[in-house]
Amino acid sequence: MATYKLFVSDMDGTILHNHTKIANETAEIVREAEAAGIRFAIATGRNYVNAKQILDEVGLSCPIVSSNGGRVLDTSGEVLHEIDLTIEEALQVIDVLHQDDKYADVFYEMYTEAGLVASRGDLIEASMKNLKANGDDRSLEMYEFFKNRYYVNEDVKIVDDIEGFIREEAGRVYKFIAFSSHLEKMTALWKEIEAQVEGVYVTSSGNDNIEVMAHGADKGNGVTKLAEHYGIDLSEVVVIGDNLNDVPMFKVAGKGIAMGNSHKDLIAISDHVTERHDEYGVANALKRVMTGEWE
Structure with missing residues (x-):
């Protein structure tokens, strides 16, 4: 029977039961796995502070x-590895995003050393209205997420002069994430950033977004750094996720498990498929790994 020493889970669409919380039942299985000698870790597109808040809520x-x-941190919050965009790269990404004739309905956030930042509050408000008007489950889920982000918790700083902020206040810039319900614009934006900005890695965690990081800032490299830190061979690592930004860690780990709600391209390279994120898919997969059902 194969013995795995590290189990790494994505958050959105994976361990998050309803996009905002980890189910208590899942947290209990994680604790059982840790007691059995399987180290647990998170690999997410979210920033560290937000990810830690979600874990803290269930005592993990x-x-x-x-x-x-872009950032890899140990249990105590010590930074093990960081890779960020240069000021020039960040400004080039902004240049593409600010072509109003093409991307007038796209809003974006920037993950920085100084915190989570957004520009053009008018686009955020317009996008919120569109999400609510769409009425489908994904749109309403995203509407609630952004309502909490901007109007309840106020986690995001809105700045008017984003270029000036990058030059003078941001510190390290780890990531951009852009959103739009117009999927064809997400595809066009992805291609344009790749064509115009050298040294960046573009991916997606959903059809309605794209994410832009420095080249080398992907989950595969992040999981590799984490395994190295704990002296764990990559063959002893299990990863679980649901979307394209999880592909790099599936390529390096000993075992890759896709969620039932996963992108078809991730399912195609997975070793197993578990239940959906809202059907305790992570907890069930972790049980199968612990018992040796999925060697």
Whole structure:
């Protein structure tokens, strides 16, 4: 029977039961796995502070690969690895995003050393209205997420002069994430950033977004750094996720488990498929790994 020493889970669409919380039932299985000698970790596109808040709510403390691999931190919050965009790269991304004739309905956030930042509050408000008007489950889920982000918790700083902020206040810039319900614009934006900005890695955690990091800032490298830190061979690592930004860690780990709600391209390279995120898919997969059902 194969013995795995590290189990790494994505957050959105994976361990988060309803996009905002980890189910208590899942947290209990994580604790059982840790007691059995399987170290647990998170690999997420979210920033470290937000990811840790979600874990704290259910009493979990673990290493976190945040910003899609831009930052890797141990259980105590010590930074093990960081890779960020240069000021020039960040400004070039902004240049593409600010072409109003093409991307007038796209809003974006920037993950920085100084915190989570957004620009053009008018686009955020317009996008919120569109999400609510769409009425489908994904749109309403995202509407609630952004309502809490901007109007309840106020986690995001709105700045007018984003270029000036990058030059003078941001410190390290780890990631951009752009959103739009117009999927064809997400595809066009992805291609344009790749064509115009050298040294960046573009991926997605959903059809309605794209994420931009420095080249090398991906979950595969993040998980590799984490395994090295704990002296664990990559063959002894299990990863679980649901979307394209999880592909790099599936390529390096000993075992890759896709959620039932996963992107078809991730399912195609997975070793197993578990239940959906709202059907305790992570907890069930972890049980199968612990018992040896999935060697």
